[in-house]
Amino acid sequence: MEAFSFGSYYPGDSVLHRLDPRTKLVGGLAFLIVSLLARSFAGLAVIGLFTAALYLVARIPAGRALRSLAPLCAIIVVVALLRLFTDDGGRLLFELGFIRIYEGGVYACVFTSVRMLFMMCVMSLVTMTTMTLDLTHAVERLLSPLQRFGVPAHELGMMLGIALRFMPQFASELQTTYRAQVSRGARVASGPLGGIRMLSSVSIPLFASIFRHADTLSAAMDARCYHGEQGRTRLHPLHFGTRDGVAAALLAALAAVVILVG
Amino acid sequence: MISCEHIRYTYDGATYALDDVSLTIADGEFVCLLGGNGSGKSTLAKHLNALLVPDEGRVTVDGMDTADTEFTYDIRSTVGYVFQNPDDQLVATLVEDDVAFGPENLGEEPDAIARAVAEALRDVGLMDFERHETHALSGGQKQRVAIAGVLAMRPRVLVLDEASAMLDPRGRAGLLRVCRRLHEAGMTIVMITHYMEEATAADRVVVLDAGKIALEGTPEDVLTQVEVLGRLNLEVPACCQLALALRERGVACTPRVDEGAMVRAVAELVGACAGDGAEDPCAPADDDAGAPVSAGSKPLISFEHVSYSYEPSVRERARRRRLPRRKKAAAWGSDPEAIWALHNIDLAIRPGEFLGIAGHTGSGKSTLIQHMNGLVHPTMGRVAVCGENLADRRAADEAKTVVGVVFQYPEHQLFAQTVLEDVAFGPKNLGLSADEVDARVREALRLVGLSADVVGSKSPFALSGGQQRRVAFAGVLAMRPRVLVLDEPAAGLDPAARREFLDLVAHLHDEGLTVIMVSHSMDDLAELCDRVVVLNEGAVLMDGTPHDVFCRPDELRRVGLDAPAAQRMAMGLRALGVPLAHGRLYTIEGLACAVAALVQGGAR
Numbered sequence: 001m002e003a004f005s006f007g008s009y010y011p012g013d014s015v016l017h018r019l020d021p022r023t024k025l026v027g028g029l030a031f032l033i034v035s036l037l038a039r040s041f042a043g044l045a046v047i048g049l050f051t052a053a054l055y056l057v058a059r060i061p062a063g064r065a066l067r068s069l070a071p072l073c074a075i076i077v078v079v080a081l082l083r084l085f086t087d088d089g090g091r092l093l094f095e096l097g098f099i100r101i102y103e104g105g106v107y108a109c110v111f112t113s114v115r116m117l118f119m120m121c122v123m124s125l126v127t128m129t130t131m132t133l134d135l136t137h138a139v140e141r142l143l144s145p146l147q148r149f150g151v152p153a154h155e156l157g158m159m160l161g162i163a164l165r166f167m168p169q170f171a172s173e174l175q176t177t178y179r180a181q182v183s184r185g186a187r188v189a190s191g192p193l194g195g196i197r198m199l200s201s202v203s204i205p206l207f208a209s210i211f212r213h214a215d216t217l218s219a220a221m222d223a224r225c226y227h228g229e230q231g232r233t234r235l236h237p238l239h240f241g242t243r244d245g246v247a248a249a250l251l252a253a254l255a256a257v258v259i260l261v262g
Numbered sequence: 263m264i265s266c267e268h269i270r271y272t273y274d275g276a277t278y279a280l281d282d283v284s285l286t287i288a289d290g291e292f293v294c295l296l297g298g299n300g301s302g303k304s305t306l307a308k309h310l311n312a313l314l315v316p317d318e319g320r321v322t323v324d325g326m327d328t329a330d331t332e333f334t335y336d337i338r339s340t341v342g343y344v345f346q347n348p349d350d351q352l353v354a355t356l357v358e359d360d361v362a363f364g365p366e367n368l369g370e371e372p373d374a375i376a377r378a379v380a381e382a383l384r385d386v387g388l389m390d391f392e393r394h395e396t397h398a399l400s401g402g403q404k405q406r407v408a409i410a411g412v413l414a415m416r417p418r419v420l421v422l423d424e425a426s427a428m429l430d431p432r433g434r435a436g437l438l439r440v441c442r443r444l445h446e447a448g449m450t451i452v453m454i455t456h457y458m459e460e461a462t463a464a465d466r467v468v469v470l471d472a473g474k475i476a477l478e479g480t481p482e483d484v485l486t487q488v489e490v491l492g493r494l495n496l497e498v499p500a501c502c503q504l505a506l507a508l509r510e511r512g513v514a515c516t517p518r519v520d521e522g523a524m525v526r527a528v529a530e531l532v533g534a535c536a537g538d539g540a541e542d543p544c545a546p547a548d549d550d551a552g553a554p555v556s557a558g559s560k561p562l563i564s565f566e567h568v569s570y571s572y573e574p575s576v577r578e579r580a581r582r583r584r585l586p587r588r589k590k591a592a593a594w595g596s597d598p599e600a601i602w603a604l605h606n607i608d609l610a611i612r613p614g615e616f617l618g619i620a621g622h623t624g625s626g627k628s629t630l631i632q633h634m635n636g637l638v639h640p641t642m643g644r645v646a647v648c649g650e651n652l653a654d655r656r657a658a659d660e661a662k663t664v665v666g667v668v669f670q671y672p673e674h675q676l677f678a679q680t681v682l683e684d685v686a687f688g689p690k691n692l693g694l695s696a697d698e699v700d701a702r703v704r705e706a707l708r709l710v711g712l713s714a715d716v717v718g719s720k721s722p723f724a725l726s727g728g729q730q731r732r733v734a735f736a737g738v739l740a741m742r743p744r745v746l747v748l749d750e751p752a753a754g755l756d757p758a759a760r761r762e763f764l765d766l767v768a769h770l771h772d773e774g775l776t777v778i779m780v781s782h783s784m785d786d787l788a789e790l791c792d793r794v795v796v797l798n799e800g801a802v803l804m805d806g807t808p809h810d811v812f813c814r815p816d817e818l819r820r821v822g823l824d825a826p827a828a829q830r831m832a833m834g835l836r837a838l839g840v841p842l843a844h845g846r847l848y849t850i851e852g853l854a855c856a857v858a859a860l861v862q863g864g865a866r
Contacts, residue, residue, distance in 0.1 A: 185691030
């Protein structure tokens with residue numbers, strides 16, 4: 001599970017945790033745009049300070065934050081290398097065959113990777129301080145104006161929520177089935193034919209189980225009076241508070257400073 | 263409260279799942295619906311809250327007709343419905359969101375919902391569980407969350423559709439306690455169950471058979487009718503069995519459905535005769551009959567100091583150990599922070615043994631059996647099959663042909679298009695010739711009581727639940743294992759099917775297989791096994807003959823288990839001064855025999 005720890009929820013009670021999930025989602029996107037506006041290391045420094053401040057406010061330990069980013073370093077490295085070899089401004093620093101590295105390339109490489117690092121830090125912060133369920137709820141509410149144009153926002157939110165609820169269960173069922181078939185001598189590494197047989201022996205029971213669960217689940221939802229969005233209320237309705245206003249103001253200030261600094 | 267008038271219902275248009283059923287349920291009544299698999303109990307229950315609408319006849323709830331769609335949601339919030347599988351009916355990741363689902367659908371105000379959620383959780387004994395994740399709860403806790411989810415809609419009737427069938431004894435006891443408390447507070451309860459002991463708590467018992475009401479009356483009237491219940495794939499509770507066995511031996515005794523009352527009645531019978539410890543004619547001649555078989559032979563499977571941790575890193579384990587022990591988390595269930603799933607297990611299983619493994623959910627039973635064929639490797643210690651250490655890859659592969667493991671609900675692992683193909687999966691993986699595979703498939707199907715010619719070309723998914731489980735058994739037997747490991751082989755079956763399966767297992771043992779069976783039912787273990795191991799929190803608590811283990815009921819109770827029913831009653835009798843032999847394991851028959859001797863001896 002360690003590999004999937006990118007942005008997995010970190011329980012806490014900070015201001016960031018209590019912010020409306022919609023604010024966090026939209027704010028996160030706004031931050032991405034703002035970080036694209038920065039054109040110099042001075043601008044990046046401002047963004048970096050802001051990011052560090054957010055982590056301090058959220059009280060997430062540095063170790064945890066770095067660990068959650070580790071799987072994404074590969075992306076940063078790939079993009080950074082691309083920039084290194086393709087940007088050809090400034091002095092030629094190094095040449096070997098068709099590989100030419102220019103001063104501009106080094107600059108672009110460092111600049112891009114630092115910028116991407118900050119972007120990922122903040123996006124991962126959004127998911128680290130927001131429960132997945134609140135996130136789906138936020139997506140649902142943000143999409144709801146589109147309902148007029150036939151986008152099934154509520155249904156999408158419901159589906160996402162149920163999918164998340166069943167994820168750990170299917171994972172454990174899959175493991176049981178896998179072990180049961182291994183007990184019957186199935187091996188992954190017994191040639192392509194054996195591989196296919198193994199795959200179907202595990203996936204078909206999983207599908208059968210999904211259908212079985214779906215049948216009862218829909219009856220269970222029926223029995224609890226589920227009938228779509230109409231007339232449905234929420235235990236924890238989302239509303240914007242002063243906190244969200246402050247967050248928006250801070251983001252606007254950040255944007256202004258970044259544009260000014262350049 | 264609810265009235266069904268001559269309802270008929272059919273799923274396929276050919277046969278009636280319900281055929282002319284009339285039933286009235288009064289406000290505040292506790293009704294128990296019994297019946298074998300496929301008798302129409304669930305179909306009837308689904309009519310009570312408009313999940314199904316009768317084809318003929320009508321159902322009214324509090325005066326509202328279920329066929330009238332205008333009342334559907336009023337009816338569903340009046341009659342709450344709890345399903346069998348706790349994993350199917352929870353819709354949300356967090357407990358509070360799940361409990362709030364019903365009231366949210368009814369459009370209540372957030373404050374009112376929060377209050378309803380808190381109250382409902384309190385009613386089912388899960389206070390402060392609001393922010394827990396549903397998937398991390400035990401089965402019993404999940405089922406209580408499901409009840410809370412229904413209670414939050416403030417229903418007046420609660421329908422439980424085999425809600426306890428997939429729970430362990432502790433979970434079942436908790437569920438029953440909740441039901442009783444709700445009933446005392448005025449809730450009408452309709453409970454569907456296979457467990458006769460649960461039916462004894464009801465005001466009225468209704469037995470269904472083939473879509474018709476076969477029997478109806480108080481538990482005393484219904485649950486004592488052995489012949490009729492037997493024909494309907496049910497059985498009578500253990501205490502009634504005792505009364506009937508006594509009657510057979512000429513001791514007049516009215517069957518009671520309440521075990522305490524039954525024990526007191528028997529004690530009075532004996533007391534009235536002033537028996538003074540007459541000679542017990544039924545005491546087995548050889549009291550050590552259950553001594554381990556072939557104790558001298560080499561063990562087939564041996565565990566040496568085996569420990570297993572889900573947390574593979576040594577550093578993390580050390581860190582957790584240093585953490586201060588949290589205050590007792592839940593009222594029961596295993597501690598999710600526990601470091602060791604198994605701790606220093608030493609166990610030797612010899613050829614020909616019938617070993618029973620007992621222990622409550624989370625005690626490490628499943629982890630233990632998965633070590634036996636190398637599916638899971640110990641973190642420390644060593645597991646050997648036929649003397650070969652399973653840490654060796656080749657030995658682990660070899661072990662899978664020696665030790666056949668049948669998982670819980672094995673029918674959920676069926677996948678092939680035909681029964682023959684599914685059973686052939688194992689032998690084919692062994693790389694055997696087509697003829698050999700075919701011979702093994704036929705033999706395996708024969709062993710489980712199915713004919714390859716009759717069911718062989720059918721899809722396994724088209725078979726009945728019991729037959730599916732037999733096919734899954736055959737799939738493991740086709741590997742020709744020397745040891746058969748079974749995890750709760752009879753889980754979720756009705757009494758008749760349960761009996762058949764246990765007979766099948768006993769038969770396989772007689773054929774020479776070494777059998778290891780995990781079970782929650784102490785009665786089954788006492789009856790079948792010649793050695794029982796009790797696990798608690800990953801360690802072996804007891805290991806001995808059923809006689810050794812079940813004569814220590816206090817220790818068993820401390821770890822959430824119980825003695826078999828007959829033994830429990832024998833102890834109750836002893837506590838009331840009946841001179842029964844100490845340190846003897848009783849069966850119902852044996853106990854009846856001993857009591858009859860006391861009564862008749864005293865009368866003489």
